Amino acid sequence: MTMRLYYAPGTCAVACWIALEWAKADFEPVRANYASEEFRRINPLAMVPALDIGGSKAMTQADAILGYIAGRYPEARLGPDEGLLAGFEFSETLAFLTGDFHPAFWPFFTPERFTLDNSKPALDQVRMAAHARIDRVMTHLDSLIGDGVHLYRDRRSVADAYAYIMARWTAKLPKTWNDYPNVARFFAHIERDPVVQNVLQSAAKERS
Ligand SMILES: N[C@@H](CCC(=O)N[C@@H](CS)C(=O)NCC(=O)O)C(=O)O
Structure with a gap:
């Protein structure tokens, strides 16, 4: 499946969007509806960002997601140096x-x-x-x-x-x-x- 990034305008999730673009990732940005039952199933805390890569549950927490993006696309060199x-x-x-x-x-x-x-x-x-x-x-x-x-x-x-x-x-x-x-x-x-x-x-x- 195509990865889905759940975001809201002006939020920290937009940083994950930029990182995914810098990494040239194939993904779909989806505007989250905080109040919906559907979004609560994606992130029970009802917060963005959430990144659904098709696993049993979506990834949450911006620092963890940013680290994942950096690690998944090493050629983009968005993560830490060696050591x-x-x-x-x-x-x-x-x-x-x-x-x-x-x-x-x-x-x-x-x-x-x-x-x-x-x-x-x-x-x-x-x-x-x-x-x-x-x-x-x-x-x-x-x-x-x-x-x-x-x-x-x-x-x-x-x-x-x-x-x-x-x-x-x-x-x-x-x-x-x-x-x-x-x-x-x-x-x-x-x-x-x-x-x-x-x-x-x-x-x-x-x-x-
Ligand atoms: N610890 C979370 C915090 C995420 C967070 O606070 N997201 C804000 C947008 S920047 C949000 O969804 N707020 C909705 C709310 O607080 O109800 C992370 O780092 O991802």
Whole structure:
């Protein structure tokens, strides 16, 4: 069967879409309907990404999926270099992105999950409280990029796709990606990639 990537526009799943395109994989993007019973059977957590490669259950968790894509298509060179330390550095980068970077945004986008008071002032407080944590992870991302244009060593990897899609979320914050000089340089570089542009456009308009 053709692999199916379940995604929603603007989410971390779009990073997996970019990685699959970079790998020249044969796959079908499918817009997930979070509320549907069908999607809950695919991922009981009702979250994207999910990658169905035809096994007994779909693959979930972005870092695991990105690692799978990198490993399945070695010729695309999207994964770690050879060696224990190179592999560690790669896992450390992905763990930061999925375990620290992404969750820093949760209170900003879904404040109602972090307070029992659903009044507007309470929700605004939660959103504002997220700013400091987001600044912290953006500052760390900026230092990981350093004076280059990639996250992992000096070349493109699945980590670039993930960091790019996630850091775009700061467009809704008072301090955006453009306020972090290394991240801004990284954005200028990755946005010149026509594959990335095509995925962003397709992901914004695809329907299930
Ligand atoms: N740990 C999961 C988190 C995935 C996740 O939070 N996905 C978001 C989109 S970026 C989602 O599906 N959110 C729906 C929800 O929280 O209900 C992963 O890394 O794949």
